[in-house]
Every structure is written in C-alpha cells, then in structure tokens.
Amino acid sequence: MASFGGFIRKSPSDRLRRFFSTRNVSVPDDFDWSSNGRGTALVKSVEELLAGLPERQQDAVKAELDLLASLADKDGMTAAEQVCAGQNIDIEGLAGIQEVLLFLAIDHPTEIDRVSVQASMLRRNGGRNWAAFQFDDDRKPWDLNSQIARDAFLTDTVAILDLPNHRKRVADWFETVRVHPITGEATTLTQATIYVEERAESELGFGPSATLERHVVPKVLEVGIACDVQARVVEISAKGGKKARDQYARAFSKHFAPHSEAPVQMPRRDVMLDILKQAPDFDIEPADGIERIEVSSLEFHATGGGYVRIEKRGEGESVYQFIERRFGHNSPLRAGGWQILAATVRIILTPTDGQRRRTLTVTLRLPNTTTLPNKTEKDRQFVFNLLERWGLLAAPHADFDVVEVA
Template sequence: MASFSGFIRKSPDARLAVFLNAKGVHAPDDFNWQSEGRGTKLVNDINGLIAELPEGTQDRVKAELDHLASLATPQTMTAAEQVCTAQRIDLEGLQGIQDVLLMLAIDHPKTLERVAAQASLMQRTGGKNWSAFQFEDDGEPWALGDDIARAGFVTDAIALLNLPEHRKREADWYTSIRVHPITGEETEVLQATIYVEARAESELTFGPSEGLERQVFQRVLEVGIACNAKERIVEICANGGKKIRDQYASSFAKHFAPQSAPPVEAPRRDVLLNALLSNPSFPTEPADGIAKVQVSSLEFYSVGGGFARFEHLGDDETIYQFLERQFGAQSPIHSTGWTITGATLRIMQTPEDGTGLSVSDDNQCRFLTISGDRFNAAQHGRCC
C-alpha cells in the first residue's frame, strides 16, 4: 500500500485541512501548510497532530489516508470522471486526483467506494479474471431497470460463489459515463458491484489485554459487471475462471435479455499507443528467432473528424524518418489535434539458412496490427 506522505504533500491546503478536521485532527490557526515547500516537515507536523489523538483514532485516520494514497492514480481519476459525471458531482476546478479523493471522502463516501470499485474493474479489464460478452443487436431492449431481474441475477451470482445462504450480501447498482478517448462520444453504462461475505480468516493481533490474540475476520468477495446497452456488451469481472464467467453471462441473458440469442465472448483490451509516437526499441532474445521489429504503418484521428493512415516499408529509413522528411513539423506525430489510433508492427523472423533478410521477404514476416481497443496478428500477409 502506498505511503500517505506523498499524498499529503500533493493535496491542496484547504481540502486537506477540511478532511483532517472532519477526522478530529485540528490544526492551530497558525499552522504552516507551506513549511519547507510542502516537504518532509509538513508531513511530520501533520503526523504530530495525528499523534495527539487517541491511539485507535490515530490508526483509523492513518489507514484512511493510506487508502486514499493507494487510489491516487491516473486510472482512478478516469474512474472518478466516469462515476461522478453520472452522479452529477462536479469535478470542474478541482486540483488533481488528491483534491478529488479528499472531496469524495468528505462529501460523497458512497461514491468514493464506487470510484474505487470502478478503478479496480478498469485495472482488471482484459486480464485473466475479466470477460466481455457481445449480444446480437436484435432491437429488443434489456430490462436493466427491472428490480425483479436484478434480484434474480444477484441470487444466481451468489449461488455461483458456492457460499452458504446465511452469508451477508449487498449489490450496488449505479451508472457511469464513459467518454471515447478519440471522438469524445459519451456512453452511459450501468454497473453493479456485488459484495458477499467470504469464508472467514483468522489472524494474530494485539487485543485489549495487550497480549497476542487470534481474531476472526470476515472477508468480502466482489463481482463486478458493466452493461453497455448501446453496444450490447456486458463485461464481467469475477474469480473462478472462464466457465464461471460464462455462467454469469448466461444468467444475465436469462434475467435481462430473455428474448435475445445467447451472447458470444468478445474479449477486448485497451492498448496505450502514445509510446509509438516516437521510434520505439523492441528488445528481443536470440531464442525468439526474431531478426528485427519495425513500425510499418501509423493511423491517426484528427479533432476535425478526419482519419489518416501512413505506411512505409524500407531498409533505408523508418516510417518516422519518412514522416519527418515529407511533413516536417506538420507531421501528425508533432502537430496538435492529431491522436494516434492504430499501428502495424512488422516482425521479421531470423532466416533458418542464416542468409540476410530484406523488406521483400514477407515469407519471413508477421504483421501485428494494433488499434485503440483490440489487437490481432496475421502471418504471411498484412493485417490492416
């Protein structure tokens, strides 16, 4: 877990003061929030204020600061924008992720938990515990707002966890607004986080007697779903493997889209393409059997609504040198208003006979085409 020292140094004075005051940490009127340029002295001074609290309260305040520090990432900022926009919580004018997290912790603690769950879902998107399912666009509306359908789906989800009926459970349904990173188009997504008491675990702690005691803690399992009714896609994030997520998808179809054809798994994964704005290096190992990797095409989107694609193959210059030679400072790599949306990597394999390799040797090549939301590969030909 991240230390809250850096979080404190980056937090706005006024918001931090309000948060600490709400937790019972009261700074004197002459407290210097700018001591040594918000360095170590500020952190030590605030730790000194926390140390004046009862020991149990100290632990709670520090634990909450640690939690907020662990959330202070660009990914969480995106999650906050998605959730808060749908909740009509205005983030305009706030001074970064620290300011946002402190504001939510003070004024909207329930929304803060949703933001944390959303950030976790985003982090696991495309991972081993995530699946996306595509429904056919048959024109039949989904019953996403039906309370009976929601209750039935939650019951099925809990049954799949194979836990006793007496375990506590809670389902939090809310909407988020996803903004397309290129076109800026907004899409409303219904999300749910299902919380269920997991099997108990025990740990050694220091109890009231100040000696070691064994205490039992009830852990919590989470299942996350995101329903994009516009694109007819349901994302499911849950432990248990592909077969379990297939069952979640079947349950979703049964309760929310009973008249639709069964969905098809359609895994997708966002790809960060900014690294390809300059000529990247592709380290390889001799055992890989790869002689060379080069970027052979780049695709761009303009804020004016246009698309452009450039392709260049040659041993004499790279596509980056080609764009520099042809367009100079007006190249979409440098000009404002252009966003990279795709690229093709040309992977040249080492010839088995040990001879040289030229750009015409497509029999020895793979082309890997990457776009902003998916990737695929083809051998012995272009995949564009």
C-alpha cells in the first residue's frame, strides 16, 4: 500500500486540517500546515503529531491515510468521479484527487469504500479476475431492483465461493456514471459489491501483556458486478477463474434476466482502429477457410461532438469506395477532426462439405469493446485470433488481483 507521505505533501492544508479535526486529533494552534518545496517538513510534523496519539487511534488514522494515498492516482480519480456522479455528490471545483478524497472522507465517509472498490475494478478491467458478458438485445427487462432477486443472487454467491451458508454476507447496491472517453456520452450503471465472510486465519500478534499470542483474524472476500442495462452487458470482477465467473453470470441471468438467453463472454481488449483509415489488406491463410472479408460499417466521432455512421455491404463496392465516391476530400477518412469510433467486420467463410456459406460478424468499438454474440466458443476464439493477427487488438492488460478487505 502507498505511503501517506506523498498524499500529505499534495493535500490542501485547509482540507487536511479539517480531516484531522474530524478524527479527534488535537493539533497545536501554531502547527505549520505549509508545504514548502517537497513538503518533507510537513510530513515529519504530521508523523510526530500522530506519534503522540494513543496507539489504537494512531493506527486507525494512519491506516485511513494509507488507504486514501492508495487511491490518489488516475484510476482513483475516475472511480471518484463515477461514484460521485451516481450519488449526486458535487466535486466540481475541488483541486485534484487529494482534495476529492479528503472531502469524501470528511463529508461522505461511506463513499470511500465504494471509490476503493470502483478503483479496484478499473485496475482489473480486462485482467484475469474480470470478465464481461453480453446478453442478446431482446428488449426483455432486467429486474435489478427486486429485493427477492438480490437476496437470491447473494445466496448463490456464497454457494459459488464454496463457503458454508452461515457465513455473514452483505451486498452494497449503488449507481455510478461512466463517461465514454471519446464521445463524452454518460451511461448510468447499476453496481453491487458483495462482501462475504471468508474462513478466518490464525496469525501471531502481540497481546495486552506484550507477549506473542495467536489471534483469529476474520477475512472478507468481495465480488463486484456492474450492469449496463442499455448495452445489455454485465461485468464480473471476482477471483476463482473462468468457471466461477461463468457461474456468477448464470446466477445473474437466472435471478435478474430469467426471460433472456444466457449471455456469452465478451473479450475485453483495447481496440486499435487507425489501420482502418484506409482499405486494409487483411492477412489470411489457406487454413483459415475464409472466402473474403469486408468492413461493412464505420462510425466516426468528430472533435466538438459530431457523429456519423456509414454502412455499405456487398461485393460490388466496398465501404471505402462508397465513402470516396460520395464525399471525396471531405470524407471523415481524409478530413481533419474525425476519429474512427467503431467498425464492423464481416468474415465470410468458405462453404465446406455442402454446407451453406457462414458469416461471422464482429463489431469493434473504442476504447475496448469487442462484440461477437450468438456464436460458439470455437467461433469466438477463431475471430479473436484473427483480430490479434490483424493488429486490431492491443496487448492484454496487466493482471491485478482482487483486493481483499481485512
């Protein structure tokens, strides 16, 4: 965990002073809150101030500052923005992540845990402990507000974790607002963090008499879900591998979307669409069994908020030829200020053994959405491998472990 020294140096003095006041830390009237240069003197003064507190209080304040310091980065700021927007908490005008976190710790302390969980989910996005599942766009409603469904899903979570049913558990349901980094479009998500009492561990520690004693330390596991009702996507963040996350997805489908077909897992990798600014020469091999490939649609976003989608299918004219013929030098492929936001690629397979011709269609959307619904796992992996070969996918995200709450 990050040290709080850097956090102290970058924090506004007025907000820092109020934080210590609300934690019942007595500060001398002549305490120097100024942070000159790197602020080393201020950090040392704060450490001396905390050293004079009773041990329990000292540990509690230091632990809280360490937590805030661990959130003081880009992911922490994004998490705070998403959580605060979902809870209608105004953080406009606050000077940076340090002031935002101190403001929440002082005035909205329960939101700090949500920000911590949200930052953890952002860091794990696309990693080994994260998966996204796509439902068909069948227009059938999801019953996310049903308390019966929520309780049943919570019970299933305990079963998936293979823990006894008497384990304590609680689910924190809340809303966040996710802003698309390219278009600025805001999407409200319904999220839940499920906390479950794990098997306790035995650890050595000092007792009241300053002798070593063995203590039973309770542990907590967390499982996170994020639901985008509009896009029909559910994200699962949890340990346990693919098998466990598939179980969570099936449990979600059973309790919240019982009238829809089971979802399929979506590969989540950053997409790279710049190579589609001109007609691509897709590299294919005889063993691929591909008859032809076409880019059937392109979506563009312009600086200032413009949007256009151009679709053209058929063997007579490609979408690139169509755009050139209709727009010439003014086409979004050539004019300045336009960026490819999404593209749909159709892979037409060579018929074999008298079978009908099959087409696999995949849509790529910035920054990291790759949809290939209603196909077999074999088809999805085949297309995924092709996208990697063609340079349409960035390298995998680094893996992050699920944060366990002690």
